[in-house]
Amino acid sequence: MTTYKISKDKMNELLTSIKGYDVYVPTEMGDKFQFRVMKDAGDAKLGYSQSAKPPKDVIFPQNEVLMNYKIQPNGFDVENSLDHIGKFVIFGIRNCDARALKYLDTQMLNGKYVDPYYAKRRENTTVVGLACNSPLYNCFCRSVGAGPHHKEGHDVHLTELDDGYLVEVITDKGKELLANSMSLLAGSSDADTSKQAELKQACEAKFVRKIDVKGNDKRMLDIFESDYWRDVSDGCIGCGICTLLCPTCFCFDIQDIGSRKEGQRVRVWDSCQYPEYTMHASSHNPRPGKKERQRQRFFHKYVYSYKNNQMLGCVGCGRCINQCPTQIDIIDVIEGVKNVKEGSE
Ligand code: SF4
Numbered sequence: 031m032t033t034y035k036i037s038k039d040k041m042n043e044l045l046t047s048i049k050g051y052d053v054y055v056p057t058e059m060g061d062k063f064q065f066r067v068m069k070d071a072g073d074a075k076l077g078y079s080q081s082a083k084p085p086k087d088v089i090f091p092q093n094e095v096l097m098n099y100k101i102q103p104n105g106f107d108v109e110n111s112l113d114h115i116g117k118f119v120i121f122g123i124r125n126c127d128a129r130a131l132k133y134l135d136t137q138m139l140n141g142k143y144v145d146p147y148y149a150k151r152r153e154n155t156t157v158v159g160l161a162c163n164s165p166l167y168n169c170f171c172r173s174v175g176a177g178p179h180h181k182e183g184h185d186v187h188l189t190e191l192d193d194g195y196l197v198e199v200i201t202d203k204g205k206e207l208l209a210n211s212m213s214l215l216a217g218s219s220d221a222d223t224s225k226q227a228e229l230k231q232a233c234e235a236k237f238v239r240k241i242d243v244k245g246n247d248k249r250m251l252d253i254f255e256s257d258y259w260r261d262v263s264d265g266c267i268g269c270g271i272c273t274l275l276c277p278t279c280f281c282f283d284i285q286d287i288g289s290r291k292e293g294q295r296v297r298v299w300d301s302c303q304y305p306e307y308t309m310h311a312s313s314h315n316p317r318p319g320k321k322e323r324q325r326q327r328f329f330h331k332y333v334y335s336y337k338n339n340q341m342l343g344c345v346g347c348g349r350c351i352n353q354c355p356t357q358i359d360i361i362d363v364i365e366g367v368k369n370v371k372e373g374s375e
């Protein structure tokens with residue numbers, strides 16, 4: 031890893047010097063932030079808190095054309111969209127969202143089955159992280175194996191200091207990205223590194239909420255049939271926001287759009303909170319109600335993911351808490367498990 035520093039007034043120049051990529055930056059939309067392709071360096075709001083939607087859609091788009099097809103008299107033509115995937119930069123991603131990409135890797139690139147569309151986008155994406163100096167009230171990344179200054183999954187890591195950004199180049203991809211920008215970077219000093227450590231400590235002290243996950247998976251399995259899950263899901267309206275805005279959720283559906291002669295095969299996000307998601311052709315539904323569907327959300331993230339990949343399926347971003355219209359709070363739900371008696375109705 032090589033460490034540099036850039037003054038704040040040169041950051042726009044650095045962004046402009048990146049060529050050959052679609053550069054996704056946090057932009058302002060009303061009172062929210064959203065990652066979008068940069069048109070002008072002034073679009074980038076690096077002082078943002080958290081984007082309403084995580085930038086996972088750069089790698090796992092909400093709607094992705096997998097192929098175009100055309101029926102011919104003696105067969106059919108297929109044009110695979112894999113050949114048209116470009117190169118991307120996610121510039122200014124927070125640690126929790128970068129860690130979520132590592133989690134998605136465990137699902138989409140797990141060795142038994144590699145999703146070729148995800149794999150190509152992932153390979154073509156350079157991740158520039160931005161340390162968090164001020165968590166939101168519902169952030170709890172520190173409880174789930176991460177932290178506001180973690181560099182996991184970053185190719186370049188930035189830390190905002192008073193007079194500039196510390197720029198840590200971590201991987202060869204990061205080096206390649208900044209190859210045209212070296213004249214904008216200066217050496218960093220021991221004082222800069224000390225300031226970074228000070229900011230990290232100060233940020234960690236600001237966290238308000240936390241989950242104690244130790245032994246939780248066993249406790250949850252013990253109360254799988256409990257009415258606790260009916261009670262916690264009682265207010266749920268099945269809107270799916272908690273999953274659609276979650277940086278680690280990856281449920282999808284595949285649909286053909288077009289005529290009998292030609293069309294597109296498209297992958298679209300789906301949600302385990304929708305009854306149709308698990309509906310069988312026979313009309314039997316193994317998760318028929320809110321209880322079963324919400325229980326699945328919590329179990330997938332806090333039991334099954336850990337069992338299968340030794341990584342929780344939650345990075346503690348707090349979005350599902352902030353955005354749930356009926357205030358279902360994953361911290362309260364997981365913490366509440368401790369107080370449920372085994373086999374209780
Ligand atoms: S956001 Fe809230 S109301 Fe909507 S599906 Fe999730 S838990 Fe239910």
Ligand code: SF4
Nearest residue numbers: 276344345347348350
């Ligand atoms: S479950 Fe909630 S807190 Fe955890 S990563 Fe998803 S949106 Fe964030």
